[in-house]
Amino acid sequence: MVPEAGDPSLSDDDVRLYWEIRRGDDDLSADDPRLENLRSLGVVFTEPLTGRPGARPPHRVERELIRRELDEVERRLRRIRRIPSVLGALDQVASGGRCDTDAVEIVKAPAVVDHLLHNAIEASSVIWSSQTRPRHAERLAVSAVRDVAILKAGGVRYRSLYPASARSRAPEADYARMTAETGAAESRTSSRRFPRMIITDTLGMISDRRRGEGGSEPAIVVRDPALLAWLREEYELHWEASDPWFPAPEDSPSNRELVERDILRMLSGGSTREAITRTLDISPRTYTTYMAALRERFRVRTNEQLMYELGRRRDTAADG
Template identity: 30%
Template sequence: MDEQAIAAYRAAVRAGKYAPRAIAAALGLTPQEAARIARTLLDLRLLHPVPGDRETLAPASPDSAAADLVGPAEQRIRELQQSVSSTRNSLLSLLPVYFESRRSRNRMEAFDVITNISVLEVMIEDFGARCQSQALTVQPGGPRPPHLLEGARRRTLERLARGIRVEHLYQHTVRNDPASTAYIREVTAAGAEVRTTDQLIDRMIIYDREIVFLPEQGELDRRPGAIVVREPTLVAFLCKLYDQQWAQGTVFEPDAEDGTAITDDVQRSIIKLMAQGYKDEMVARRLGMSVRTCRRHIAEIMEDLDATSRFQAGVNVALSGALDEAVGRAPRGEAQRAAAGAGEGET
């Protein structure tokens, strides 16, 4: 529909019919343009032949044209939606049979391994949509990519709007990431709770404390899938593990942030991991930060300890007692061995 077609339709409605010659004269159109517009209006169901006189075209109202043009497609969509809903309900009605039969067959088979990523994404989305009370997540590895945060924002806000309790547990390094901070600011304002800690064991998603998604392990030749845990005893154990990590986390409120304590916590963790013999790359990976950021923290630690080498830093840490705090008040012999480990890294 261009401006000429709209003007021609307006003229046809006023005249009660589409007369090509009269419309061409009134609008300054050529016969070919008037014929083209007539075909366009016929295709859009805005013109129709008069019964008994197919040479005469009468205008139709836009609502009747819309019903005629898209009505069949809308009917097919409704039928497809009904079919999808019916199929889903029929299959989900078999869940009690499935779980009962699995338990009867083998109590040890308490989980499913999902290797197809597309199927996994649909399952996570579906269980999240049917969540009734709680959605708990553990997200290690530092800041998440912005495109993943966009999808997470939509899902989290939708769950919060339904009254679902949402808790996110991240590593401290997300506090320095603008995209993560913007996401956390928005979802906490809507009611979500977010905490951070120095280290996390692995990714975990828990819905209603009844089902848990864990990452698949040991796959090197393909993208890892997930393990879906439903067995009540295993789920209860994993929920207790989550609760312990949550209790040790620090509340993250982006607009009321004082980074001093967090920076101290990160640096204590670096000292602890260096004392255990980890190289810079592994320390950075464990704490969800870049190697460059990790080395910047190490440089600050050495400056605070007035050390010119890592060996000297290890000695100064041991003498100051900071290493005892970082490794949980280890016996003196163990603390000395840990200090030696802190001095064995790259110089």
Template identity: 30%
Template sequence: MAQGSVDSEFDRLDDVSAEAYRIAVLEGQFRAEAIAAELGLSVEDAQRTERVLRVLRLLHPTPGDPRRLTPVSPDAASSELLGPMEEHMGQMEQHVARLRSQLAALQPIYFEGRKMRNHLEAFDTISEPDTIQSLIDSLLKRSKTEVLTVQPGGARPSHLLESAKKSCLDMVSRGVRLRSIYQHTARTDPGTQALARAVSAEGGQFRTTDEVIDRLIVIDREVAFLPQRRPSASSRAAVIVREPTLVNYLCSVHELLWRTALPFGESDADTKPVLDEVKRAIIRLLAEGHKDELVARRLGMSVRTCRRHISEIATELRAGSRFQAGATAAAQGLLGPLADTP
């Protein structure tokens, strides 16, 4: 019999059915008429009680006389009724345990596969410069909302600047918000000046600062390009980042740099403050004891230009050496921040 039918009948084992069973045990058989008379039941109720007791295996037909119903012990009824269920449950438990074991064996495969998939989806490395540039150009052409860049160093080759100007003008013409950060030393390059002026006139924005993080391009806050850096060797490979949390973090870094940078390309009135920023950065690095080559590299200028600035600073501070210039500037409180910038 189906489990649902047994449960349904079991729910109907009320006090009347239990009393009828007690009478049947006393008499040695179940007689519907006698039980109906003793318990004041209708014929239909007596028949219902009989069905309940038979479903629960508490009444059995007598061998040779199937119309005579004999009561059996609850233990015997329980074994007959529940034995097959318990056997089935035992088989199901074994089946469940076997399936659980088989599925558990696949867990390492799943997690390793997910790890590899997440890595491929979130990060990728491209080592060919032409492929990197082609991918960047393609994504810039399809950009929709925003492009953020950080360009370390000073002047770039003229053909790269011309290509960058066309790309920037195309983006701003499509309503893309463009924010680019250069180093202060880029201000002295005519090609970079022309780029900043032309694109600023159409709505793009440029700023400069003394030191920046490495090169960075973020497109539509969905994908970012970073240079791959290996401690043991120089590399021109790029890491492509698509993981949302990391991309948002890089956008926050860009925003922090942007807030402290000076406008570039909108007018020429900011030349003196920028020059002061450059000299102040040089003084700070000198005070930290860095060599000319490192100072020049961090500020995106040639060593020759750096040394020229150091000479001018030493003259202004009446210092006999580069180290004395840094110490003197620190003692005079010249390493503090400039006035707030927009």
């Protein structure tokens, strides 16, 4: 199979150069053209003090490549959101007529959204959902009774993706536990940014709202089979990078450990305090409490020292 353009891949020479740099027995300059592919993949970087090429350990390369793919997912979803405006422009040109297609449309009325979604769920065997914000406790309790009954009846499976902060909220935790106990549902959490959407066998709905924008929340409705298949593939990327909620392995990290891990990951990637609290849906005060605990655990005084110590320990573990 011929790889697509832009697919990450390494030649035998790339691998040889990588390990020469890791062992320190290379005599390469940072601008050596043979390092172009390694540098483009984030495998090799320029040491700030020596100006010589350095090699990242595989686990750090993996995180970087996954982050790039998820960023590409986000860009593609933004392009999907622009599709209705393209169709609208075509409608205006067509002699006052309207294109005979309902592959993608924007639905603004909540009652219409609920009706379309209910009918789609009734006719589907698998439901993929992702929730980006806290869910209303009373409505979620009603949904739990309905969804548990549907799952116990058989013939349908649920997949639900939540932000990592949902683990500390009782309504979402109870819903995830109740649906998981049916054996036909699985919930996961992620600290990465993902879109709010629901996908069924015949219909997909994507939220047309960014945090902090407006009070209404129209939905982008997708019915085209090719677009639905693409949306499911994008959902899978987020799903594979997330953490199982229920049932959890005996040695799985606690809720606090998951949040601490996500904070460290985002700090390592250069995220600001504001970006971290927004993405993880935690308050600035909670963030400060976590950071104080992390500095104490690593026996450092500043965030810069914390990042250095974390990187040193990871590199030591990788080399070992």
